[in-house]
Amino acid sequence: MKNIVGVGNFIEVKKRKNTVNEFIEKIEKLQEMGVDTSKMIAVDTIETLAEKSGISKEEVEKIGLNLKEKIGNAKANISQAHRGKGSCIPPTEEQVQKLLKLGISLEKGRGVGKGKAVNEFIEKIEKLQEIGVDTSEMIAVDTIETLAEKSGISKEEVEKIGLNLKEKIGNAKANISQAHRGKGSCIPPTEEQVQKLLKLGISLEKGRGVGKGKAVNEFIEKIEKLQEIGVDTSEMIAVDTIETLAEKSGISKEEVEKIGLNLKEKIGNAKANISQAHRGKGSCIPPTEEQVQKLLKLGISLEKGRGVGKGKAVNEFIEKIEKLQEIGVDTSEMIAVDTIETLAEKSGISKEEVEKIGLNLKEKIGNAKANISQAHRGKGSCIPPTEEQVQKLLKLGISLEKGRGVGKGKAVNEFIEKIEKLQEIGVDTSEMIAVDTIETLAEKSGISKEEVEKIGLNLKEKIGMTKTKISQAYRGKGGFIPPTEEQVQKLLKLGISLEKGKAVNEFIEKIEKLQEIGVDTSEMIAVDTIETLAEKSGISKEEVEKIGLNLKEKIGMTKTKISQAHRGKGGCIPPTEEQVKKLLKLGINLEKKNRTGREIAAASLSSLKDMEMTDRENIVLKQLLEQTKEGGENIIE
Amino acid sequence: MNNRRNAYTEVYIILKDLNEEESNKIPSEVIKAIDENRNKEYIFELNDELELKEHTLLPETKAILFNLFRDYLATSEQKEKIIKMQNEERDKIELNKQQNYITDVFVNKRQNSKKLL
Numbered sequence: 001m002k003n004i005v006g007v008g009n010f011i012e013v014k015k016r017k018n019t020v021n022e023f024i025e026k027i028e029k030l031q032e033m034g035v036d037t038s039k040m041i042a043v044d045t046i047e048t049l050a051e052k053s054g055i056s057k058e059e060v061e062k063i064g065l066n067l068k069e070k071i072g073n074a075k076a077n078i079s080q081a082h083r084g085k086g087s088c089i090p091p092t093e094e095q096v097q098k099l100l101k102l103g104i105s106l107e108k109g110r111g112v113g114k115g116k117a118v119n120e121f122i123e124k125i126e127k128l129q130e131i132g133v134d135t136s137e138m139i140a141v142d143t144i145e146t147l148a149e150k151s152g153i154s155k156e157e158v159e160k161i162g163l164n165l166k167e168k169i170g171n172a173k174a175n176i177s178q179a180h181r182g183k184g185s186c187i188p189p190t191e192e193q194v195q196k197l198l199k200l201g202i203s204l205e206k207g208r209g210v211g212k213g214k215a216v217n218e219f220i221e222k223i224e225k226l227q228e229i230g231v232d233t234s235e236m237i238a239v240d241t242i243e244t245l246a247e248k249s250g251i252s253k254e255e256v257e258k259i260g261l262n263l264k265e266k267i268g269n270a271k272a273n274i275s276q277a278h279r280g281k282g283s284c285i286p287p288t289e290e291q292v293q294k295l296l297k298l299g300i301s302l303e304k305g306r307g308v309g310k311g312k313a314v315n316e317f318i319e320k321i322e323k324l325q326e327i328g329v330d331t332s333e334m335i336a337v338d339t340i341e342t343l344a345e346k347s348g349i350s351k352e353e354v355e356k357i358g359l360n361l362k363e364k365i366g367n368a369k370a371n372i373s374q375a376h377r378g379k380g381s382c383i384p385p386t387e388e389q390v391q392k393l394l395k396l397g398i399s400l401e402k403g404r405g406v407g408k409g410k411a412v413n414e415f416i417e418k419i420e421k422l423q424e425i426g427v428d429t430s431e432m433i434a435v436d437t438i439e440t441l442a443e444k445s446g447i448s449k450e451e452v453e454k455i456g457l458n459l460k461e462k463i464g465m466t467k468t469k470i471s472q473a474y475r476g477k478g479g480f481i482p483p484t485e486e487q488v489q490k491l492l493k494l495g496i497s498l499e500k501g502k503a504v505n506e507f508i509e510k511i512e513k514l515q516e517i518g519v520d521t522s523e524m525i526a527v528d529t530i531e532t533l534a535e536k537s538g539i540s541k542e543e544v545e546k547i548g549l550n551l552k553e554k555i556g557m558t559k560t561k562i563s564q565a566h567r568g569k570g571g572c573i574p575p576t577e578e579q580v581k582k583l584l585k586l587g588i589n590l591e592k593k594n595r596t597g598r599e600i601a602a603a604s605l606s607s608l609k610d611m612e613m614t615d616r617e618n619i620v621l622k623q624l625l626e627q628t629k630e631g632g633e634n635i636i637e
Numbered sequence: 638m639n640n641r642r643n644a645y646t647e648v649y650i651i652l653k654d655l656n657e658e659e660s661n662k663i664p665s666e667v668i669k670a671i672d673e674n675r676n677k678e679y680i681f682e683l684n685d686e687l688e689l690k691e692h693t694l695l696p697e698t699k700a701i702l703f704n705l706f707r708d709y710l711a712t713s714e715q716k717e718k719i720i721k722m723q724n725e726e727r728d729k730i731e732l733n734k735q736q737n738y739i740t741d742v743f744v745n746k747r748q749n750s751k752k753l754l
Contacts, residue, residue: 214680526687563685592685594656597710603689604702611726614700620641621670621701628670 020091038103044072082106105187118189125200127161136201142170152557180204216287225259234299240268278302314385323357332397338366376400399481412483419494421455430495436464474498504575511586513547522587528556566590644697645675663709
């Protein structure tokens with residue numbers, strides 16, 4: 001009897017495999033010829049499905065499929081079986097995963113809009129990062145509110161970007177991670193989405209979400225230290241140790257040891273691993289875009305075979321531009337298809353004159369500019385120009401920003417015009433911040449959308465970002481052509497200052513005010529509000545309110561952000577040297593504090609309550625010390 | 638056991654961040670022993686903006702740090718005070734143990750005599 005049942009089961013299983021496998025095969029065939037199967041509904045035949053994707057009947061027939069086959073119905077049956085309904089045998093776990101990879105979810109309501117959930121998650125992460133929320137330490141129980149809180153971002157700021165504070169974003173990440181690892185019932189993210197998430201600092205691998213990029217940061221630190229003592233790291237190869245690298249630059253072992261680096265460390269290998277991760281290989285978390293850029297600035301390219309001779313191409317390009325301008329060639333209107341010949345021609349400069357300065361008329365100089373521009377915008381595989389090179393090019397009238405090469409200064413004029421228009425209808429533009437759109441700016445001044453639309457402006461335009469870019473250009477950063485003196489003055493008259501450090505100045509003013517009423521600001525910590533700070537010094541709320549300060553203001557967080565900016569971290573504009581000095585005079589030190597013994601005592605005092613553990617650890621460490629002296633290591637079992 | 642290796646990593650990272658003057662007071666063999674026996678896979682980062690006591694440290698980390706403070710960083714006065722406090726705590730533990738033992742013996746005796754009845 002058992003045998004009979006066994007045989008029966010075998011036949012059933014075979015049947016089942018065939019049905020689901022046949023369905024999978026058909027889906028694969030359809031997708032190969034471009035049919036979008038992700039939006040399949042129950043009444044779809046192969047014909048209707050192909051039709052929706054603009055695939056002709058003939059093409060379908062060529063691959064041997066029956067146009068009239070009710071493929072939507074087949075999917076519905078398999079889905080039902082998967083959910084324990086209907087009379088069909090459910091698909092195996094392997095088949096479910098195969099289908100998920102093909103974008104076919106068997107879960108109720110998950111079939112349509114493949115990857116939409118992941119895309120929405122990505123969008124939210126981008127939005128959060130834009131306002132300064134650190135998403136890299138997200139845990140499963142995080143809501144948008146808790147995540148923002150951890151980064152010191154107020155609820156109001158989150159609400160401004162239209163996100164729901166109560167949304168369980170940590171849970172969403174957990175679901176996507178599970179799907180990525182072939183678990184759960186959600187459609188897994190595509191490779192492109194995984195890469196996008198990695199660039200945003202979100203790893204879907206188990207146990208890789210927190211402390212991300214530490215290895216890369218440590219590598220960067222070592223490179224910086226080595227360069228500081230004169231080690232040339234640009235020619236590093238995979239087999240290099242710190243010792244060999246230093247040797248090549250004529251730096252002694254002693255000098256390396258002084259900066260605390262291990263001579264035997266295989267730094268070339270570390271670079272190779274990071275490069276591999278950057279190219280989507282190996283098992284390390286790839287460096288973030290910020291880290292890649294930092295490395296590039298240090299002359300370390302993670303692209304295959306691009307590490308040596310950094311920036312040479314850009315310098316050659318600059319030299320050619322200089323030579324051309326010297327003989328009167330206008331290079332400001334250069335387009336991608338320009339050769340040196342066409343460029344000279346446009347300015348009425350003869351071929352002979354160009355040949356005299358040793359340039360090749362047939363050289364595709366426009367193409368070279370396009371490549372450098374792409375690299376500057378983080379695209380392509382060339383080493384991007386250094387900040388210095390970008391500035392040199394800008395001085396030569398060559399902007400590397402998209403669509404900014406022609407009509408120098410046009411962007412600034414357009415910005416000025418918009419500001420004038422906005423002010424005319426009563427919009428206050430003086431408090432504009434980087435994330436402002438015309439809509440949010442108008443909203444703050446109580447100006448209706450209709451009024452803005454009447455003056456012909458686009459409500460969604462990111463005007464705050466434009467201001468930021470112009471300010472950056474004014475300070476010699478970024479890729480925008482800087483505003484002229486005349487434009488700067490015009491902006492100032494409109495109440496738009498391009499000078500940085502407004503936030504820092506405001507912070508300084510508050511510190512001064514607080515100190516004047518007797519608040520001790522020297523022990524300020526990250527979680528301090530003006531209220532807690534005053535409380536510590538025994539200053540009443542009323543006294544603080546009298547000087548016009550907001551008790552709830554997170555002044556400690558502001559200090560943290562300024563400190564971070566000063567150390568080249570975070571997204572804030574760093575304080576100027578003058579501001580740093582001013583803060584020091586006020587007893588606010590932005591430098592990284594070293595830990596003290598006192599701090600260690602305060603942090604570990606509670607161990608007094610567990611003397612058994614304290615004594616045990618004391619004994620173990622003493623034993624370890626003895627055994628280490630005898631040459632042993634890793635002796636804890 | 639794993640906690641100890643992780644604790645060594647936490648201690649090592651904290652010591653690396655200690656100011657030079659005090660760091661020099663801790664013998665290099667101690668730091669070496671901690672380094673050689675720590676879990677190098679364990680990720681622990683210090684937030685520069687937070688005081689050490691504001692970080693979540695393993696109980697073992699606190700125990701090791703306290704011992705290190707007592708042995709190498711404390712002034713002789715502080716050391717004396719700590720040893721006194723630690724002895725008092727040990728005495729309390731011993732007293733508790735003794736009291737628990739007496740209670741146990743008493744309870745056992747009563748239970749045994751009840752059984753006999």
